[in-house]
Amino acid sequence: MLRPVDPFRALTAPLGPMSRALTGLGGRAQGRLFRKYAALLFALVASSLIANAVIQMYYAWRESRAALSAVQREKAQGAAAIIEQFMREIEGQVGWTTHANVLAGASGIDQRRFDFLRLLRQAPAVTEVTYIDAQGREQLKVSRLAMDVAGSGADYSADPRFVAAKATRRHISPVYFRKESEPYLTLSIAGHGRNVGVTIAEVNLKFIWDVVSRIEIGRAGVAYVVDQSGLLIAHPDIGLVLRKTDMSGLAHVAAARARLAAAAGLPGAAPVAPVPETARDRHGQEVLTASAPIASLGWLVMVDQPLSEALVPVRGTFNRSLLVLLGGLGLAVIGGLWLARRMAVPINALAAGAERMGAGDLDYRIEVRTGDEIERLGQAFNAMGARLKESYAGLERKVEARTAELQESLEYQTATSQVLSVISRSPSELQPVLDAIAATSQTLCDADWSSIWQLAGDELRLAAAHGLSAEGTAFLRDTPLEADRNSTAFRAMTEKRSQHVMDRQNDADHVLIEQARRLQSRTMLCVPLMRRSEAIGAVTLSRRDVRPFTPHQITLVETFADQAVIAINNVGLFEEVQTRTKELAEALNQQTATAEVLKAISRAKFDLQPVLDTLVRSARKLCSADLALIRQRIGDEYVIAATEGLSPQQVAHYQTYSTKPGPGSAFGRAVLNKRAEQIPDVAVDPQIDRPDAGAIIGFRTVLVVPLLRDGDVIGVFSLMRAEPRTFSKTEIALVETFADQAVIAIDNTRLFEAEQTRTKELRESLEYQTATAEVLSVISKSPSELQPVFNAIAQTSQRLCGAERAVINLLDEDGFRVVARAGRQTPAKLKARVDASPIPVSRSSVMGRAALEKRFVHIEDIRMDPEITLHRDVADDDRRTMLGVPLVRHGHVLGVINLMQTEVRPFTSRQIALVETFADQAVIAIENARLLDELQTRQQELARSVDELRSLGEVGKAVNATLDMGQVLHTVLENACKMAYAGGGTIYVYDNVVDAFNLEAGYNMSEEHIQRVRAQPIRMGDPIVGECGARREVIQIADLTQGDGPKTPLAEILLRAGVRAILAMPLIHQGDVIGALVVRRTYPGAFSPEAVRLLEAFAGQSAIAVNNARLFKEIEEKSRQIELASQHKSQFLANMSHELRTPLNAILGYTELMQDGIYGELPGKAAGVLDRVQANSRHLLGLINSVLDLSKIEAGQLALNLAEYSMVGAIETVVVATEALASERKLALKAEIAKDLPKGIGDEQRIAQVLLNLVGNAIKFTEVGEVRIHAELAGECFLVSVSDTGPGIPADQHTRIFEEFHQVDSSNTKVKGGTGLGLAIAKRIVEMHGGRIWVESELGKGSDFRFEIPVAATTTKPTELRGAAE
């Protein structure tokens, strides 16, 4: 919903921060700017002034000080000059007295004395003058202080004054203090020329004091003199001098002394530091100091002036400068303030202007006439203000428009909310809502009148109208709109949207025109009332002039239409709810009544006693009786069912009374007459049987009312009074009513009980059936497992038969064993006894008897049955009633279901029948399980057989597939373990050389375990493995932890690896133990015979594998050796033949040369010998060549030189070569060659070699007859045969003759020659061509050597040309 907006606030809002900033500028910021400028200007001027003043003062101070120092120095120098002058004068005067000595003797002395006196007069400082002659004798001494002495002759020759003066002519002694108070020095001067004396003058230095005292240095300044050693010689304060003050400790004195020493060029003088201008005097006061040396004496004149005094004039200068500075600062402040003001004012004006604009005064114009940037800024502000003002105007217009819209919306909303409030106010009444809607829409839409129509059947009826006269309203109400009229309202409803008619005067329907005319209706708006896409009425607005409704108004009316629908809906719902509520209330009332009735019935029905109690109590009270009781007939007895007011004694007494019908008692009469009988006073009734009864029990009047049902007395209602007072008729009637009620109650109870019993029976049957079903379902659920079935049967039978315990026992050869228990725990001892051993089938137990009788046995109390003795001796045997039902199948007892109670409580026949049912079910279950088990066993056996076969197959395959023993053994072991359900296993191979079983294969063994086992050597006969080998039988240990397990290291290792059961089986091959197969389990238990049988098969396979591996190893080793030997042989032969050729070359060469006569003619005999030499040599060469050929072939070095050749040509070559030999031996040599033999591919030379060999042999070994060569084509091969008529070859030699170095008859060789290699070579050549060679022969019938080679031969094996075998 739109919120009215304050245009001004909206405008100023974004300007907020700016305006605040401007405001700040006008106030606080203004002061800041001013202060900033003022401070800046002041700081600028002040800093320059101060700098100026400081610099000035500094230089003034320095110059002043320098000037003062200079003055002081001059003064010191003046003083020094005066003192030096003084000394020089004295010296001059003394020197003069020295010169004048020209006379000797007394007159000379007098003269000198005179001189000396004059000297003393002229020089007041001289106190004493002494003359020493050249020899050092005192000649004269004149003194102011003593008598003159002449010619004393005192010896001065060693006196330093004399000696020094003699040496340097003039000597001045250091200052000394006479009488330790006055400073003196001694001046010694020697005369000119040779042999002159020395004059010594003592000079009082007090005189110098006058000099220094006269020097004025300010007020407190002093001048003083110090000697070489720094002692004070003269000082204005003479006391200091007299006290022999040592000034050398003062820094400036020390510096001046050092400088003096340096000037004097004294050796070892320290580097000269400048004499400081200021220093501390004896009092520690800072002084300005200056010094001047008196070079001739080595003294120093020092001038000290306290700095405070010396600098007085400088301070004056300072003060003046400070005054000037202060004045300047004052001016700077004033100037700064003035300038700052000049700059801040226009800025402030700007700030104020901006603030006003920011505050909304957009007409304000800033007037700044500074003619600079500030003025431009002011103008910019003014321009901005103007633009802002324009924006404001636009915004204000928009705001006004919005406000108007809002106003309208507000009105509409208010109207809507009013209608809504009417709806909510009257949820159950429709009319006020419709009236409100009619009124509001008419008002808001500026219509002249409005109406609301509701659909009723085929008509629209007026529901509400507004703006019409009562007459007009009545008219509309009386003329409902018919559906067939094409009215605007129906049109709106049909089309389900608003209809807007500009002028109803143009309507076609005259009825409607009439209506419009009467109601002066021109423009009309009609909006349908839609409830879930169904029109239920219409709202119409009408104007008396032609003026269309605005869309806004139409929307509004539509909203009202919706609200009207809501209201109609609400009312409908409300009515519905009301109806429902009413219905509910009625139902509730009825139900409450029913419930009360039912409650009453049920209350009386289920429990008789309270009813009877209530009856007697009510009767006694209502009939003012003292005692009341009801007796109920059960059989022929009347038992007291309820009493009131009777003590137990009275009740007991009462029971002794006769219950015979008869006149002897009220009871008897009532029963007899079947009506109420009263004895007004038993005490006086003559017919009464027991007149004492009233007295004993305490009553006099008695009323007895019979309880009658169908004319039978089923009980009596008796009331008694202690006092004789007759019961009134009303009372009797009341009691009769009570009696009737009692009858009803008793009847009800009886019926109820009968029903209860039936129900109980039904429930029991149901329970039994359910239980049976449950057991059956358990059976079907676990067909293979019996335990759940037994458990279910035990539990169910125990529960349903109300037995305390149920036990199911199964019978086997040994007897009964408990398989299931249910109910209360069997006492511990009894249970222990029962479980200890199977229970034999005998009549001493219930189950035994049941088994023997093959029917159920029910004993109410076994303690009463002498036959049942089993377990009766157990202390806690608590069995009493027992039921045993046998499980019988085909006449065999499988077991017994026992039910028992610990007290005598027999089982019902129903229960027994039930247990029998269970027994049958148990039998079925057992049978099922047995069958299933059998089936499974069969299947397992089958599967196992298949597995075994497969395993054995695999093992066999492994044994055949590989000679790798480790792999085979592993395969065997893995299969063996799997088939024997062993977790792991090992195969050991026995090494009989070192007597040890070595681990060869392990299955599921950790490396660690293997290492441990390997570390433990196993010998034949050692426990388990060794033992099985030694005994040649299976050793099995079902549980290693048990006592029978050997406590050996191996067993320890196994136990540590978690092994519990182990089986060891020897591997035996041809009667020898060659190893052991060991399998093991991590749980105890013996291996089954099937497993052992299976393992035996595996052991056999293992033995074969081990043996195979051994054989293979041997063969491998032998082959390797043979290979090596063969290689060595070939190599050796190759080398040998090569080496043999070299000497043979010489033999053959020389022989031939000799034969050719190179070495001259030979004698005839020698020529013959040479021929034989040559022949033998050639034979040898032939042998060597053959050996070489063979070795080359064997070494794989012979390569066939394959090329096209003609077999015919080869044969012809051989024939030509051997013809001579054959004719020589008178043998016929024939060649029979098939025509059209094709060209072949092969090594012609080698093939010729083969032929040559065969033909040569044939000629050689044939004495008489012929040698025939035959060649033909046989398929893809040439078949060549060389046959002879020789001695033949025995059949057993047919193969061997093709071996190396073999001839048929070794003795023959010697005669026939030959190497015995020819055939071997021939065989190899033929085979290299891919052919074969063989002989067909019989002794005495000649031989036929044949070979066939492919026409197109290919090299059968790749031969590589290695380097020559050297």
Added chain:
Amino acid sequence: MKRILVIEDQEDNRAILRDLLSAAGYELIEAVNGADGFAKAKSETPDLILMDIQMPVIDGYEATRRIKADADLTAIPIIAVTSYALSGDEAKARAAGCDAYIAKPFSPRHLLGVVKGFLD
């Protein structure tokens, strides 16, 4: 008179060749190993060379290669006379540059025939 260089380390074989070839009217130059043979070939420039293969210092193959590599000597025919009588050995000798090949033990008559074939 044609001159033949015999390069052969075995005295017996040299003697046979010496006797054979001298008798046939050839002048013989002898060398006892490949290095010596090459030097003699260079200095004497024979008309034919008989070359043993297995020799110390430089074998016959290498000596042949060197001689055939020398422009002055390349025209001299070289006959390999060797006890390397295996198949392929002849090919090897020819590959090294020998013009003919005679296996030991040789027939002096056959050898003389071959020599004459080259020289006459």
